[in-house]
Amino acid sequence: DAGVIQSPRHEVTEMGQEVTLRCKPISGHNSLFWYRQTMMRGLELLIYFNNNVPIDDSGMPEDRFSAKMPNASFSTLKIQPSEPRDSAVYFCASSLEFSIGEQYFGPGTRLTVT
Amino acid sequence: DAKTTQPPSMDCAEGRAANLPCNHSTISGNEYVYWYRQIHSQGPQYIIHGLKNNETNEMASLIITEDRKSSTLILPHATLRDTAVYYCIVTQDSSYKLIFGSGTRLLVRP
Numbered sequence: 001d002a003g004v005i006q007s008p009r010h011e012v013t014e015m016g017q018e019v020t021l022r023c024k025p026i027s028g029h030n031s032l033f034w035y036r037q038t039m040m041r042g043l044e045l046l047i048y049f050n051n052n053v054p055i056d057d058s059g060m061p062e063d064r065f066s067a068k069m070p071n072a073s074f075s076t077l078k079i080q081p082s083e084p085r086d087s088a089v090y091f092c093a094s095s096l097e098f099s100i101g102e103q104y105f106g107p108g109t110r111l112t113v114t
Numbered sequence: 115d116a117k118t119t120q121p122p123s124m125d126c127a128e129g130r131a132a133n134l135p136c137n138h139s140t141i142s143g144n145e146y147v148y149w150y151r152q153i154h155s156q157g158p159q160y161i162i163h164g165l166k167n168n169e170t171n172e173m174a175s176l177i178i179t180e181d182r183k184s185s186t187l188i189l190p191h192a193t194l195r196d197t198a199v200y201y202c203i204v205t206q207d208s209s210y211k212l213i214f215g216s217g218t219r220l221l222v223r224p
Contacts, residue, residue, distance in 0.1 A: 004157075031167075031210065041216040043158065056210070091157050100210045101148050105157030 006010035006092050013110045018080040021109045024073055025094030033069055033103060034077050035091040043091075049075065050060060082113045118202045118215060125221040132189040134218050136202030139183040146207050147178060148215070151198040158201070158214070161187065165207075187195045192222045 005024040013019055018110070025032050034051040046059040051113050052069045064083070069075040079086055093103040119137040126132040138147065148163040162169055163175045164185075169176045175188040189196055201217040 006128060033210070042216070045211060048210050072217065087213060093157070095210075101146065101212065102160050102213065103158075104160065108157050 004092055004094055006103055006106035006109050007091075008109060009107065010104075012111050012114065013082055013085055013112055015065075016081045017113075018078065019082045019086075019111060019113075021077040021090050021104060021111070023076070023077070023092030024094070027073070027103055028096070029040060029094035030072065030097050031095045031100055031103075033077050033093040033095075034044045034075070035093065035105075036088045037108075046055070046077070046090075048102045077112075082111075084097065084113045087111055087113050118204055119153040120200070120215070120218045122133075122203050122216065123221070125223055126192050128194055129191055130195075132138040132185040132196065132220060132222065134189075134200050134220065135184065136187070137184045138202070138204045141182050141204050142202050144206055145178050147176065147182075147185045148205065148212065149174070149176065150201045150203065150212070151196075151204050152159040152201070152217075153195070153198040192220075194224065196220065199224045 007022045011101045030051050032049040035043055036046055037043045047067045065078045065079055088111045089108045091105050091106040091108045095103045100111050146163050146165050149161040150158045152158045161173050162171055163176055164176045178185045199219050201214050201219040203212050
């Protein structure tokens, strides 16, 4: 299995631009998570999907952030407009619902907003 | 979820066992102990988890004390590639929320 796939691996954009991060979960996993990691705040859960439905988006920092999961094999995290404080590494993870603590993380997208 | 306490850093020699402690004195009966690690510039990696019995898999062993107030992750023969930050997380089995604290930075020396 290829594991969780994220793209792009690196993104540099200017403040005010729209950023879209992509994730392909492990085939057969029905739970998907988006996390953000910064030096100051550590690793934070942004949103959790189960069977393509958003279950908990309480970690999404503000309305500039949105996430979708149109099917079981694809999810996006969009930031519009982006700000310098959004600079972070964004991870996608997936798991099986019955072993939801065993989450398998992708390699992350390092976002830099200038 | 119960709070965990880990030493900020540890080191061990390559080929020796690495024993990483974790205190979770407020753990409740239905909470599991999970261990993850994060190698530099990679995503976190699930290692092992347990409730009260000791567990072993191909990566590590997890020893949980009888009162469940602490646990130890054991890497039996540490290699340089085991250098990483190790996170001990306590959460309910049905919970999707993993609270990653500061972890223990393990350095494996040649």
